Amino acid sequence: MRTYGQFCPIARGSEIIAERWTPIILRNLLVGCRTFNAIAAGAPGLSRALLTRRLRELERAGLVDISPKPDGRGSRYEPTPAAEAMWPVLQSLSDWAQQWTDLTTEHADPDAVLWSWIQSYLRTELLPKRRVVVRFDFHNRGRRNVWLLIERGGAEICRFDPGFGDDVTVKISDPIAFARWHLGDIAWTDAVRSGAITVEGPQDLRRALPTWNRAPETHAATTSR
Numbered sequence: 001m002r003t004y005g006q007f008c009p010i011a012r013g014s015e016i017i018a019e020r021w022t023p024i025i026l027r028n029l030l031v032g033c034r035t036f037n038a039i040a041a042g043a044p045g046l047s048r049a050l051l052t053r054r055l056r057e058l059e060r061a062g063l064v065d066i067s068p069k070p071d072g073r074g075s076r077y078e079p080t081p082a083a084e085a086m087w088p089v090l091q092s093l094s095d096w097a098q099q100w101t102d103l104t105t106e107h108a109d110p111d112a113v114l115w116s117w118i119q120s121y122l123r124t125e126l127l128p129k130r131r132v133v134v135r136f137d138f139h140n141r142g143r144r145n146v147w148l149l150i151e152r153g154g155a156e157i158c159r160f161d162p163g164f165g166d167d168v169t170v171k172i173s174d175p176i177a178f179a180r181w182h183l184g185d186i187a188w189t190d191a192v193r194s195g196a197i198t199v200e201g202p203q204d205l206r207r208a209l210p211t212w213n214r215a216p217e218t219h220a221a222t223t224s225r
Helices: 009-015 022-030 036-040 047-062 087-100 109-118 175-182 187-191 203-212 215-223
Strands: 062-067 075-079 132-137 148-151 155-159 168-172 199-200
Touching: 009 075, 009 175, 022 036, 022 075, 022 087, 036 047, 047 062, 047 168, 087 203, 109 175, 109 215, 155 203, 168 203, 175 187, 175 199, 175 215, 187 199, 199 203
Parallel strands: 132 168
Antiparallel strands: 062 075, 132 148, 148 155, 168 199
16 A cells, blocks of 8 residues: 555545545445445446455455455455444545535446445335336446346345346436436436336336335435535
8 A cells, every 4th residue: 555655644544545446445335235246236347356455455454354254155344443433534525525526427327326225225114025026227328237126125136137027117218317316316206207217117116116215315314404
């Protein structure tokens, strides 16, 4: 890890967290990711080799404890108290970016929005009691379909068709609108009315779908403070 050679605490802290991808890795750890694959899923575009290097750097810096899984297959990654103390810093960065930076197409990866929704903001108490499959169509981003499989009181993202048939189809024509909804900037009904998001399926599921995400109201409440 390179140093700035300065006594300044900002310089010393930047040596750790200002490396590319490090804040994203810390965010993923702090929202509950504990395996290598879970951390990687929330960082599209990050190579596995670089993720391995960054995790080792964070371990040496005292922000991550790495231990073997009980079954011996892979490792488990736990944030230390020093890492947990970084959450207000990351939240302040989030608040600053929300106010002073623009959300562009390059930032609005619908895959990342869906990951954030399921990883951190899923309202499991409102999920259907039966199995439901939601297909998200991100083809305008050059991606395959992504499925959301809901069963047993939880949900998981599937990169391949789980094989149970699609109950609901969500087409994202405007990724920026999808991201802005998640951030609480626009209402789901407005995004649907404009054609940015198209939802097909039974009426009860179409109406319930956006309520499974608590992020819009959470972000909107934070912004209004």
